[in-house]
Amino acid sequence: MLVPTRLVFALAALLCGTAAASAQDLAVKIGVLNDMSGLYADIGGEGSVAAAKLAVEDFNPAAHHMKVEVISGDHRNKPDIGANIARQWFDVDHVDVIVDVPTSSVALAVNEVTREKNKVFLGSGPASSDLTGPKCSPNSIQWTYDTWMLANGTGKAVVKTGGDTWFFLTADYAFGHALERDTSAVIVKNGGKVLGHVLAPLGTSDFSSFLLQAQASKAKIIGLANAGGDTVNAIKQGAEFGIAAGGQHFAGLLVFINDVEALGLKTAQGLVLTETWYWDMTDANRAFTKRWQIASSRPGKFPSMLPAGVYSSVIHYLKAVDALRSASDGKAVVAKMKEMPTDDPLFGKGYIRADGRKIHPAYLFEVKKPEESKYPGDDYKLRATIPADEAFRPLNEGHCPLVSG
Amino acid sequence: MATALDPAANMYGRKPGRSLAVAFAVMVALFAIGPFVTYPVFLMNALCFSLFACAFNLLIGYVGLASFGHALFFGWASYVTAFTAKSWGLSPELAIVAGMAAAAVLGVVVGSLAIRRQGIYFAMITLALSQMMYFFALQAKFTGGEDGIQGVPRGRLFGMFDLSDEMTMYAFVVVVVLAGFLLIYRIINSPFGEVLKAIRENEQRAVSLGYAVDRYKLVAFVLSATLSGLAGSLKALVFQLASLTDVHWTMSGDVLLMTLLGGLGTVFGPVVGAFVVVAMQTYLAPFGQWVLVIQGAVFVICVLAFRRGIVGEIARLLRVAL
Numbered sequence: 176m177l178v179p180t181r182l183v184f185a186l187a188a189l190l191c192g193t194a195a196a197s198a199q200d201l202a203v204k205i206g207v208l209n210d211m212s213g214l215y216a217d218i219g220g221e222g223s224v225a226a227a228k229l230a231v232e233d234f235n236p237a238a239h240h241m242k243v244e245v246i247s248g249d250h251r252n253k254p255d256i257g258a259n260i261a262r263q264w265f266d267v268d269h270v271d272v273i274v275d276v277p278t279s280s281v282a283l284a285v286n287e288v289t290r291e292k293n294k295v296f297l298g299s300g301p302a303s304s305d306l307t308g309p310k311c312s313p314n315s316i317q318w319t320y321d322t323w324m325l326a327n328g329t330g331k332a333v334v335k336t337g338g339d340t341w342f343f344l345t346a347d348y349a350f351g352h353a354l355e356r357d358t359s360a361v362i363v364k365n366g367g368k369v370l371g372h373v374l375a376p377l378g379t380s381d382f383s384s385f386l387l388q389a390q391a392s393k394a395k396i397i398g399l400a401n402a403g404g405d406t407v408n409a410i411k412q413g414a415e416f417g418i419a420a421g422g423q424h425f426a427g428l429l430v431f432i433n434d435v436e437a438l439g440l441k442t443a444q445g446l447v448l449t450e451t452w453y454w455d456m457t458d459a460n461r462a463f464t465k466r467w468q469i470a471s472s473r474p475g476k477f478p479s480m481l482p483a484g485v486y487s488s489v490i491h492y493l494k495a496v497d498a499l500r501s502a503s504d505g506k507a508v509v510a511k512m513k514e515m516p517t518d519d520p521l522f523g524k525g526y527i528r529a530d531g532r533k534i535h536p537a538y539l540f541e542v543k544k545p546e547e548s549k550y551p552g553d554d555y556k557l558r559a560t561i562p563a564d565e566a567f568r569p570l571n572e573g574h575c576p577l578v579s580g
Numbered sequence: 581m582a583t584a585l586d587p588a589a590n591m592y593g594r595k596p597g598r599s600l601a602v603a604f605a606v607m608v609a610l611f612a613i614g615p616f617v618t619y620p621v622f623l624m625n626a627l628c629f630s631l632f633a634c635a636f637n638l639l640i641g642y643v644g645l646a647s648f649g650h651a652l653f654f655g656w657a658s659y660v661t662a663f664t665a666k667s668w669g670l671s672p673e674l675a676i677v678a679g680m681a682a683a684a685v686l687g688v689v690v691g692s693l694a695i696r697r698q699g700i701y702f703a704m705i706t707l708a709l710s711q712m713m714y715f716f717a718l719q720a721k722f723t724g725g726e727d728g729i730q731g732v733p734r735g736r737l738f739g740m741f742d743l744s745d746e747m748t749m750y751a752f753v754v755v756v757v758l759a760g761f762l763l764i765y766r767i768i769n770s771p772f773g774e775v776l777k778a779i780r781e782n783e784q785r786a787v788s789l790g791y792a793v794d795r796y797k798l799v800a801f802v803l804s805a806t807l808s809g810l811a812g813s814l815k816a817l818v819f820q821l822a823s824l825t826d827v828h829w830t831m832s833g834d835v836l837l838m839t840l841l842g843g844l845g846t847v848f849g850p851v852v853g854a855f856v857v858v859a860m861q862t863y864l865a866p867f868g869q870w871v872l873v874i875q876g877a878v879f880v881i882c883v884l885a886f887r888r889g890i891v892g893e894i895a896r897l898l899r900v901a902l
Binding site: 213286287 | 619621622625718719724725726727728730731819820821823825826862865866869870
């Protein structure tokens with residue numbers, strides 16, 4: 176007799192428990208999709224997953240009667256793998272929102288899948304400004320940065336501070352070409368001159384001939400329209416060729432703090448770059464960095480703007496879902512996110528434009544000299560702040576179908 | 581006479597027709613219940629690769645030509661299908677035909693150059709030409725470089741069936757893959773296929789018997805390229821995406837692995853191999869780059885322990901032709 180009674184009690188308790196949970200708690204599933212093992216694993220990877228978890232923790236789902244789960248996946252920088260994971264997450268695993276997704280090609284693929292399945296895509300990682308241009312979608316928001324902002328920020332600021340002649344060292348593929356094209360336009364518009372360019376294959380290990388051409392051009396600024404390992408190699412070899420000693424400067428068009436740390440200040444000093452977030456700018460950023468280092472078990476490392484963007488976007492997303500009390504209709508959630516002003520500890524107050532562009536200020540930094548750096552991670556000095564309304568491409572110039580109507 | 585000519589029948593002393601028919605029925609039954617058991621997009625992916633591996637097997641298993649450049653046909657067909665479906669608004673069946681035609685033309689060009697050499701030189705020529713076209717795909721405007729062609733519409737098949745529905749698409753993929761599979765079976769069991777096998781076994785003797793060996797090889801190469809193209813075109817529609825992954829040389833390596841793992845020169849081997857490799861790539865994805873290490877280990881084990889491949893070993897144990 177004893178066993179059945181116990182069983183009944185147990186069952187009853189179980190039923191009550193699940194009933195209570197399902198009646199109130201709104202379940203939300205966040206999928207962090209990025210490069211976990213390749214060349215972008217350092218700037219995002221597990222660090223972005225940790226940032227998403229911190230955002231959930233700070234949002235405090237229990238207080239809002241929500242249940243939030245974070246899962247992650249590795250797209251290995253291949254659009255077909257990324258699209259496949261996204262599809263499976265939406266169809267089988269009931270993921271409501273995909274965040275991060277560095278590598279523009281993968282982001283564009285995820286953008287299409289998300290639109291088709293009417294879910295939400297918060298792009299903290301991708302650079303391509305097409306995501307808020309011709310490819311913009313009512314289901315996507317591009318959060319942290321884009322190519323237009325990088326070109327505009329670095330290009331304009333450098334020309335204004337005297338770097339009026341440029342030579343481009345461009346990675347020979349669509350991303351490099353786009354970055355060079357956008358930056359050249361900015362330089363010419365601001366009265367500078369582009370003296371020439373050289374195309375280097377993606378993943379080149381020997382930049383010597385390209386650097387010699389850059390030196391021979393006598394341009395004041397050598398613009399690096401490339402990313403990741405290519406940027407690091409070009410700068411390293413540039414130091415060996417005495418580029419800086421000869422009075423020329425590098426301008427990195429897509430450089431993250433992780434690249435600077437990898438290069439070391441001795442090599443990277445004087446490099447000018449644009450970012451939208453730097454860990455050492457405010458007390459809130461420093462506090463986040465401390466928690467992030469523990470959460471992602473990366474002691475002594477510093478978060479790039481990507482994990483910060485993930486944190487900020489997840490917080491805002493959860494607020495919008497809470498306001499709607501539903502995560503099922505992706506378009507409605509994004510519309511709500513655009514309607515609500517953004518406010519979080521890392522990016523401060525901002526808003527999201529009709530084309531899906533999150534608007535906040537951008538900062539032009541210069542990498543410090545080794546003797547100026549007082550503690551680990553003290554890498555940048557602020558050269559200029561680009562106000563939020565000038566940092567990103569004007570709404571009417573993007574050719575986004577959502578805006579023209 | 582026909583039985584006497586068939587080596588499989590000689591080896592095991594029975595007609596191979598029955599075991600093949602049973603295996604085919606099992607395969608069709610599995611394809612029919614598949615989408616109700618697992619995720620249809622995964623199955624469609626595996627089906628596309630099955631066709632690709634079967635087409636590849638036609639060349640390596642029955643003519644003995646090891647091509648290291650088959651990604652070229654697979655990838656370029658997927659680009660052409662994606663481009664014509666998206667930019668020209670072609671219906672899916674016409675876009676697939678366009679993709680196959682492109683693969684056939686490439687097959688004629690690459691094949692007529694490559695078949696002049698044998699063994700490692702043949703492999704190197706195909707690899708070199710496929711890498712050339714890879715870099716062309718990377719630079720060309722219409723392929724979208726490393727962004728690929730995104731958001732390809734699946735469209736309406738013959739203006740009647742809406743392929744954006746997952747199940748309709750699945751049925752379409754199954755029908756096309758089975759048709760391709762049967763066509764390959766028909767080719768290898770035709771008099772033409774017998775000549776191909778003769779070339780594989782002893783090219784000099786085939787020449788001495790008066791066969792224009794080069795012409796046979798070229799036709800087999802173009803057929804294999806065209807069917808690889810069909811697989812690539814299907815994949816472009818399934819994923820609504822054509823990307824550099826499909827033209828990269830690692831794709832040529834993947835299809836080789838699928839064929840070897842399943843069983844070189846068996847009818848069903850490439851299908852089994854494709855499913856095993858795609859399942860590994862899908863379900864081991866959480867291990868990230870380790871997938872490649874695991875794949876490598878599987879390949880080594882396959883070469884060391886069961887050289888005939890999965891289906892080849894099963895066929896040997898059951899003493900039937902599969």
